[in-house]
Amino acid sequence: xxxxxxxxxxxxxxxxxxxxxxxxxxxxxxxxxxxxxxxxxxxxxxxxxxxxxxxxxxxxxxxxxxxxxxxxxxxxxxxxxxxxxxxxxxxxxxxxxxxxxxxxxxxxxxxxxxxxxxxxxxxxxxxxxxxxxxxxxxxxxxxxxxxxxxxxxxxxxxxxxxxxxxxxxxxxxxxxxxxxxxxxxxxxxxxxxxxxxxxxxxxxxxxxxxxxxxxxxxxxxxxxxxxxxxxxxxxxxxxxxxxxxxxxxxxxxxxxxxxxxxxxxxxxxxxxxxxxxxxxxxxxxxxxxxxxxxxxxxxxxxxxxxxxxxxxxxxxxxxxxxxxxxxxx
Amino acid sequence: xxxxxxxxxxxxxxxxxxxxxxxxxxxxxxxxxxxxxxxxxxxxxxxxxxxxxxxxxxxxxxxxxxxxxxxxxxxxxxxxxxxxxxxxxxxxxxxxxxxxxxxxxxxxxxxxxxxxxxxxxxxxxxxxxxxxxxxxxxxxxxxxxxxxxxxxxxxxxxxxxxxxxxxxxxxxxxxxxxxxxxxxxxxxxxxxxxxxxxxxxxxxxxxxxxxxxxxxxxxxxxxxxxxxxxxxxxxxxxxxxxxxxxxxxxxxxxxxxxxxxxxxxxxxxxx
Numbered sequence: 001x002x003x004x005x006x007x008x009x010x011x012x013x014x015x016x017x018x019x020x021x022x023x024x025x026x027x028x029x030x031x032x033x034x035x036x037x038x039x040x041x042x043x044x045x046x047x048x049x050x051x052x053x054x055x056x057x058x059x060x061x062x063x064x065x066x067x068x069x070x071x072x073x074x075x076x077x078x079x080x081x082x083x084x085x086x087x088x089x090x091x092x093x094x095x096x097x098x099x100x101x102x103x104x105x106x107x108x109x110x111x112x113x114x115x116x117x118x119x120x121x122x123x124x125x126x127x128x129x130x131x132x133x134x135x136x137x138x139x140x141x142x143x144x145x146x147x148x149x150x151x152x153x154x155x156x157x158x159x160x161x162x163x164x165x166x167x168x169x170x171x172x173x174x175x176x177x178x179x180x181x182x183x184x185x186x187x188x189x190x191x192x193x194x195x196x197x198x199x200x201x202x203x204x205x206x207x208x209x210x211x212x213x214x215x216x217x218x219x220x221x222x223x224x225x226x227x228x229x230x231x232x233x234x235x236x237x238x239x240x241x242x243x244x245x246x247x248x249x250x251x252x253x254x255x256x257x258x259x260x261x262x263x264x265x266x267x268x269x270x271x272x273x274x275x276x277x278x279x280x281x282x283x284x285x286x287x288x289x290x291x292x293x294x295x296x297x298x299x300x301x302x303x304x305x306x307x308x309x310x311x312x313x314x315x316x317x318x319x320x321x322x323x324x325x326x327x328x329x
Numbered sequence: 330x331x332x333x334x335x336x337x338x339x340x341x342x343x344x345x346x347x348x349x350x351x352x353x354x355x356x357x358x359x360x361x362x363x364x365x366x367x368x369x370x371x372x373x374x375x376x377x378x379x380x381x382x383x384x385x386x387x388x389x390x391x392x393x394x395x396x397x398x399x400x401x402x403x404x405x406x407x408x409x410x411x412x413x414x415x416x417x418x419x420x421x422x423x424x425x426x427x428x429x430x431x432x433x434x435x436x437x438x439x440x441x442x443x444x445x446x447x448x449x450x451x452x453x454x455x456x457x458x459x460x461x462x463x464x465x466x467x468x469x470x471x472x473x474x475x476x477x478x479x480x481x482x483x484x485x486x487x488x489x490x491x492x493x494x495x496x497x498x499x500x501x502x503x504x505x506x507x508x509x510x511x512x513x514x515x516x517x518x519x520x521x522x523x524x525x526x527x528x529x530x531x532x533x534x535x536x537x538x539x540x541x542x543x544x545x546x547x548x549x550x551x552x553x554x555x556x557x558x559x560x561x562x563x564x565x566x567x568x569x570x571x572x573x574x575x576x577x578x579x580x581x582x583x584x585x586x587x588x589x590x591x592x593x594x595x596x597x598x599x600x
Contacts (some may be wrong), residue, residue, distance in 0.1 A: 062372070062377060062380075065371060065372050065380075066372050069368075069371045069372050069436075070437060071591075072368050072371060073365055073368045073369055073436065073587050073588055074587060074588060074590045074591050075591065076414075076591035076592040076594075076600035077410050077414075077592070077600050078391070078394075078395045078398065078409055078410055078413055080600060081368075081391055082388065082391055082392060082395065085368060085384065085387060085388040085391060086388055088371055088384060089381065089384035089385050089388055092371075092372075092377060092380045092381045092384060093381050095377060096377045096378060096380075096381055099377065113377075138591045138594075138600070188600075191599050191600055192600075194599070195598050195599055195600075196595060196598050198594075198595065198598075199595070199598055303438075306439075307372060307373065307440065308372070310373070310434075310439065310440060310441065311372065311373040311374070311375075311440075314373075314441055314442065314444075315374075315375035315376075315444055317502070317504050317505060317508065318375040318444050318498075318505070319375060319376070320501075320502055320504070320505075321497070321498050321501035321502045321504070321505035322375075322497060322501070
């Protein structure tokens, strides 16, 4: 789902200490399209990049269930209740699948699930910018399904051939399910777009509020924007193919015509399609705000983390009861 | 008596139809509120694997409620969505124990939910649901018997899930045991309401819609005795009242306000 990995350093620094022969063999394997498995030798930089990417992806799926959860018990019809329940259940499932992949990568450091949860609560493990945003009305539940999951599909299909086998395989299933989610979101959107004036206004308001977060979704265009980006590293290791900006353009290509055909607009007067360059020209979102958001200073960051913290503390007795040695405290 | 094959046939006998709808409201409203309480838990379960399982169970349970509301719709009670969202508490037949809030706080703000309450409630409820469904597979109302058969296929796994939780927790720390016991004791004071079929129970039996309450209750008690380490000595009670008799608490009001919040914004709109 996510391409922005924090604390990106210079490639040369991180690979300086690797065994050059093993490193060359490794690079030859991924160049030849081979998949790397959990027990294979891999450069430290590769492992670190995967851990950050996949832990963040996994925890984002889990934190991502929370904004929609706000509307799950309130879904307005039995059909929508069933739909959104199925969707958030899938998201939790993706989170679980991805955290398992992360746990295997973390093994050499003696870290496990518990550590990832602690990192999340301490603010060391970030989650995706979109899941820090408020969901003000039912239309937000539709926009999350339609556009956020739509963006996720574009971002994730870019990694369907990732060099790391366990992640690549998990993504096949996740992408297949995300397509249903986007359809679920689209169905909510269509009902609102074809509905009463109040429903249409609700929808337009949601699109307006989500627009900057959707542009931010793919991460900054280059490291110069925010000071750190690992897109070069993830490309070098064949984890991903396209750049952040290429993905954003693919998203705009796919969704802007749909937005306009529903009679909706986006809050950017400067937006236009440059025929010569075959790309959308748009107003950049505030990348400083982006840094604030993923630094857990977004509109709902504290509240969402608080929910996880309460769940964590409140269920401590259950974890203790399930532990192999129940007496531990 | 002979089987009733369809809603049209049921509608020809007003007494039969009346008793049948009463039973269906109990089944629908029970699953509906249980699923609602489950949906509040999302993201707050003790671990991620449980969030995945519990939300799957919750989703299935909503599906079961939908099946029953649809049967009611076929019988001319109104649209399933209206039945689920618009009926006030004084028309709801779910048992009071099932509407009880998951714990302190709300699902959006400071949710201090109690896993022990959930494990006990889900286990006791799912055990009774199985007993009831098995009886319903022989119901004189064929569409209901068919629905029961379908629900049982999923419900078996739900019960197995909660049975595992009970077994694991009651065989673990002192704290877990104490918490479970305390919630079991509480349930014992209220659960009789769940086990009843309401004021029309005798007619339900007469029309062979379902067996007598006493038969269901005996079977339920036998089942839970096989799993629960300790069964309270006191007789079962319904000291919060009778949901079957449309008595309810503020907890149901809270649930209805939440679950119909968007629906109520425009009842005539297509959502």
